[in-house]
Structures are given as structure tokens and as C-alpha cells.
Amino acid sequence: MIDILRKSSAHVFISSLASPVLEKDDAHHLLKVLRITENDIVTVSDGRGSWITAKLDKHGDLHPLSEIFVTEVRKQRLSVAFAPVKGEKPEVIVQKLTELGIDEIIPLAPTRRSIVKWDDTRAAKNEDRLRKIAREAAMQSRRTWLPSIHSITALADVLALPGCAIAEPGGCEITRDHHIVVIGPEGGFAPEELTSQVPTVSLGESILRAETAAIVAGALMMRASREAL
Numbered sequence: 001m002i003d004i005l006r007k008s009s010a011h012v013f014i015s016s017l018a019s020p021v022l023e024k025d026d027a028h029h030l031l032k033v034l035r036i037t038e039n040d041i042v043t044v045s046d047g048r049g050s051w052i053t054a055k056l057d058k059h060g061d062l063h064p065l066s067e068i069f070v071t072e073v074r075k076q077r078l079s080v081a082f083a084p085v086k087g088e089k090p091e092v093i094v095q096k097l098t099e100l101g102i103d104e105i106i107p108l109a110p111t112r113r114s115i116v117k118w119d120d121t122r123a124a125k126n127e128d129r130l131r132k133i134a135r136e137a138a139m140q141s142r143r144t145w146l147p148s149i150h151s152i153t154a155l156a157d158v159l160a161l162p163g164c165a166i167a168e169p170g171g172c173e174i175t176r177d178h179h180i181v182v183i184g185p186e187g188g189f190a191p192e193e194l195t196s197q198v199p200t201v202s203l204g205e206s207i208l209r210a211e212t213a214a215i216v217a218g219a220l221m222m223r224a225s226r227e228a229l
Contacts, residue, residue: 001069004053005142009040012139013047013146020044020054020062027060041065047138047146049073071144074103076179078221081106081158082214083185084116084126089211094130097218098137098147105134106150106158108182112190123152155189158182159198167217169207171200174220176227181217186210 005011012026022030030036036056044062045051053066080097084090084107097105107130110117118126131149138146158164163179165171168188174181178201186209194200203216 001071004069005043005051005144008043008053008142010034010036010042010139011045011142012042013045013135014062015046017044017046017050017052017064017068020052020064022056022060022062027056030056031058031060043142045144047135047144049145051144073145074225076163076176076225077103078218078225079104079106079180080183080214080218080221081108081153081155081180082183083108083111083114083210084118085185085210086116090126090130091133093211093214094133094149095137096215098134098143099141100215100218100222101141101143102147102218102221103145104148104150104180105130106153106180108158109152109154111155111185111193113187114185116185118152127151155182155193159195165199165201166194167203167213168194168200169202171202174201174203174217174224176224178221178224181221183210183214183217 010030014020014022036042038055038057041053042056043051044054049071050068052064052068054062054064056062080102082093094105134147134149161180165178166182181201203213208216
């Protein structure tokens with residue numbers, strides 16, 4: 001089934017496989033940008049693990065070709081929480097974590113050393129943008145489960161979740177027991193924000209930029225989850 005997804009001419013999300021209708025922007029992208037024709041096979045997913053193969057006619061209408069396939073949900077969801085950074089870097093973080101296969105992405109509320117601080121209006125706008133980025137990245141990487149992009153969440157609330165670890169120099173190696181890895185802002189977390197109740201994990205010997213650290217954490221978590229199979 002993975003080969004079918006990889007070899008499809010395009011991959012797209014719709015609201016319901018029972019009524020496979022493309023959103024207007026997606027139809028335009030497939031027909032005008034990717035130049036999909038009736039000779040191409042595309043894969044279509046509801047973002048909740050179910051998907052089909054289909055053909056797309058010149059009017060942008062989908063015509064199913066297969067039965068519904070189902071990708072089982074991961075038994076233990078993997079999450080990365082990160083302190084927002086400047087510019088378009090949060091978008092890069094979300095894009096790459098989505099491509100890697102991370103299930104949940106959690107932007108943190110401002111911490112002591114945060115430079116970027118999103119107020120309520122800006123937070124809502126950025127959250128919508130990050131969800132759009134995740135959707136586009138999931139189409140590119142042929143995911144059938146869309147990642148969950150959380151609303152801005154306080155650090156203390158994330159640290160209270162089971163399986164949580166903080167990325168800090170000198171920490172232990174990331175294993176399958178670490179379900180959430182928390183990435184601080186440039187300069188890291190202030191000492192009073194850390195707690196001995198939450199373990200620390202290492203991302204390697206180098207000092208990484210915040211956006212690089214988030215991506216490395218995601219890659220190490222995915223590797224650990226595969227090694228556990």
C-alpha cells in the first residue's frame with residue numbers, strides 16, 4: 001500500500017471519502033500547477049487514516065478507483081513542543097516535523113527567554129497558518145493521518161503530560177519511552193522553568209538552533225519508534 005501512495009501522481013485531502021469532493025484551491029493546484037490529467041492516478045485521504053485511489057477529470061471532479069484502504073493509527077503518538085522563533089522558522093519546523101511523521105505539534109506559550117511572543121490575535125492567525133503548512137506537507141509526504149497542530153500551550157501543561165522529556169545538553173538518549181520532547185527558545189529554558197520530575201534528553205553534542213533542535217528531536221523520536229517494532 002505504501003508503494004501505491006508513493007507512486008501516485010498527487011496526494012490530496014478531502015473532508016469525506018463517502019462524498020469525494022476537492023476543495024477549490026486543491027482542484028486548481030492539481031489541474032493547473034501539477035497538471036494532473038485523466039491518465040494520472042491520485043490518492044485521496046480523509047486525514048484520519050482512510051484513503052483511496054482516484055482519477056481526476058478536467059472539471060476537477062474525483063472518480064474513485066479502489067476500495068477504501070486504512071492506515072492503522074500509531075499505538076503511541078509522538079509529539080514535539082517548541083517555543084516559537086522568529087520569522088518563518090515555525091513554519092519550517094511544522095513542515096519538517098510533518099514530513100518526518102510526528103503526530104502532534106505543540107507551539108509553546110512564551111517562556112522566560114522567549115523573544116517571540118504571540119498575543120491572542122496573532123496566535124490564532126499563526127495557528128491557522130501552521131495547520132495549512134502541515135496539510136501541504138502531509139500531501140507532499142503522502143501521509144494519510146494529518147498531524148494535530150495544538151493551540152498555544154503553557155510549558156507547565158506540557159511538562160505534566162506522561163512520557164514528556166526536555167531537550168537539554170547532558171540528557172539521556174531519546175528512546176521509545178519519550179513520547180513528547182520539548183524544545184526551548186534560543187538560549188534554552190531558565191533554570192526555574194525546569195523540573196527534576198521531567199527527564200532531559202540529548203540531541204547530540206552540538207549546540208543547535210531552536211528550529212534545528214525541533215527537527216532533530218522529531219527524527220530521533222521516529223528512529224526510536226521504528227527500532228521498537
